[in-house]
Amino acid sequence: MEKLRYERPVIKKLEAGMPNKFGLRTEYTPMTHIDGVAVKDLVKDYGSPLYVISETTIRSTINKAKKAFTTRYPKVQFAWSYKTNYLNAVCNVFHQEGSWAEVVSGFEYEKALRNGVDGKKIIFNGPDKSEADLRKAIENESLIHIDHLDELYTILEITETIDKRPKVAIRVNMDTGTYPVWDRFGFNYENGQAWDALNKIMRSGKLELVGLHCHIGTFMLAASAYAIAAGKLADLAIGIEQKYNHCIKYIDMGGGFASKNTLKGSYLPGSDTNPTFDDFAEAITTALINSNFKNNELPTLILETGRALIDEAGYLIGSVIANKRTSLGKRTTIIDVGVNLLFTAFWYEHKMTPAQPFTHYTETSQVFGPLCMNIDVIRENIDLPLLNKGDQVVISTIGAYNMTQWMQFITLRPNIVMIDTEEKVHLVRENEKLESITDLEKMPEHLKKFDL
Amino acid sequence: MKINKNIAISDTGFVFNPLNGESYSINPIGIEIINMMKEDKSFEDITHTMLTKYTVEDATFEKDYFDFIGILKHHNLIDTNEQA
Amino acid sequence: MSKRKVTIAVSGLNAIDSPGPGVAVIRALREAKSFDVKIIGLSYESLEPGIYMHNIIDKTYHIPYPTAGTDSLLSRMEYIHSIEKIDVIIPNFDAELYSFMKLEDTFKAMGIHMFLPTLKQFEERHKVNLPEFGKKYDIKVPFSRNIFSTQEIFTLTDDFEFPMVIKGKYYDASIAYNFEQAKSYFNKISAKWGLPIVVQQFVHGTEYNITGLGDGNGNTIAAVPMRKQYITDKGKAWGGISIEDKKMIDLTHKFVSQTKWRGGFELELMKGQDNEFYLLEINPRIPAWIYLAVGVGQNIPESLVNLALGEKVEPYTSYDVGKMFIRYAWDMIVDIEEFQQISTIGEL
Structure with a gap:
């Protein structure tokens, strides 16, 4: 006789005000497969924890986003935000889909070049560009988005020794009615800094002003803020045209679109409430089309969306290490995924789904990671089915930032696989070995020996 | 260890303790264990039955069993007097 | 039949x-x-x-x-x-x-x-957006701001005086008379209903409510104003009386025709010392005291069901003034x- 699946015995006190369990079954349909590949097999072949990236989801998401914008506006260009996820395999899926590269450091710039991106299609953002970085970007005719006046002066100095006309834009920050106002990057619109910087660029005669850039915030839940930002950039562009008879080529609206994650403290799930690509596209394109650009002079619209394009394509598989109780009797579950791998657990209530069948009985649990650190909390309060030691859970919507902001802390980083559109699994980053870390270390001669 | 006599358990896993007015909900494996306890089965008997029926290791079941008993005690569903 | x-x-x-x-x-x-x-x-x-x-x-x-x-x-x-x-x-x-x-x-x-409001109507009337709503439809609303942290409370006194009303995004409202209370209500309410917290200027005056039904084309199908007579410690009406107030009915017609409101609603109004009505809140659903409307001759739920089923519904034009509801526990x-x-x- 085949044995039945075991579930630990539970008893729960029925209290007034306690949520009922009915209807939760959809949320807790087990996630046994990702893109047709069994979670069990993935863990068997590549270990646990394991990052899984769905190529199919990346492609369908970028196409959804492209469609939302191109059906509303004549000239649209996406640029892949490297910092969101700069695994080469991920970048190249976006490059195959026509995205340029958007980088914020010399390291990322180099990565984009090595991936084969034409220097003319690299947007160089951020406050930290060294003189060498800038020189290289000018040589390659990349699009340099100036963050501060010191950078502008450095570029002007470089033009003394180089026979190229740098292609530049400025980053503009502004009040779009949202909280908090991001005013640490770029030049402020309201107090005239931005207009001032644009005049300096135009008067210098040494730079080609190709565009205007803004990036109004992160995880924006109001599409309307983008309409305000697009309107303000359009005003600056038209001001330049009137004063210098110079048309800029593009307006870069940056990124910041919210993904389908649920922020801590929000009542309804993000998958229901967060704006869609259509909402963002409608706000931005309407503002640009309604601005005073002459119809044949509409600038190209560049989008540097990162999070919303990759979050849903990423999964993190973990395994249950132990079930415990706190001193007050609360259930806690320890899994092998910690905040070292899931940085975003600090601000999202990540959806966790068991990878094997279970009943509708649940326990309210705290989920901890494996680190010997008090901050290692994955979920503070989640109604989870009764997981056994060794069971797998799939954490969804983790593709953004976790594979770049992760920490090599206490333990090594695991494998990353990508499932292609034909359900084939590819290892795209190997797990770290002890040597991956220690090979970089140098031991001073006098510390090599000790007696204990 | 005995389940308190007055306690009624329905097939759906609803438990009512008439002594203090509390109600509880138990999952099917929990009901099975309580029913065996009511029949005065020993821990060894219960373990044997469960290990034969379900895919569970000895150590896991033992841990879960005593965790469960601990919660039953906490809710005063086990008659501790009889033990003495 | x-x-x-x-x-x-x-x-x-x-x-x-x-x-x-x-x-x-x-x-x-x-x-x-x-x-x-x-x-x-x-x-x-x-x-x-x-x-x-x-x-x-x-x-x-x-x-x-x-x-x-x-x-x-x-x-x-x-x-x-x-x-x-x-x-x-x-x-x-x-x-x-x-x-x-x-x-x-x-x-x-x-x-x-x-028969529900559209998402646009629902968002627009939200507590969080009430100031813009008032401006857009020329309806007086008390000054309010949305805040995201307790720190912001200290910056509010430029625009506000105590007492101020601290409101949750969906439910709950408490009147704070000083910073300490405001902070404590902020924490309590945000833990339950999330951010932002709405801080509204407390308007001194008498509270009135009006429930009604819009057909989605700008027509008011029903409207019954009520004055609360007995309020519980949770601020809920335990007794109320239907009243005749042309100003309130006019304001309701204006609200429905301007927004083309679809579905049932309740307007919470405060009649200030200047004799003007301030709109405190728009509840996008039928209120708990709806049976008073039925009792005075306007069966709002019945009309709502008929509208939902696509039937033609004639507007109610009158109701009995001076009828009371007195709630009781059972x-x-x-x-x-x-x-x-x-x-x-x-x-x-």
């Missing part, structure tokens, strides 16, 4: 001291002249009194909390619909409205009708078997 029978699912069965409107809505539907009803209750918790009122509710089902997402709600409603063949749903909780609105088209394809005797059934299988 026998009347047609309509199956209507109603939520908000928590007829407690801070009551949901469900039981009052059901009483109104039971008295409808244009149809007979089968009533399906939708509940969240096992102790909602309506669940046990078998004389007015035919059967009740638990449904998932809005936090579980629309997929969960849809799958539960599909199950309920497969048994009950629901014609109309009347959701009565603020916090659940968004989920039901998102599913309106899906439900319609299943043959289930609703102890039901319930066997534990019933509690067991709703708690374990989620149906009763």
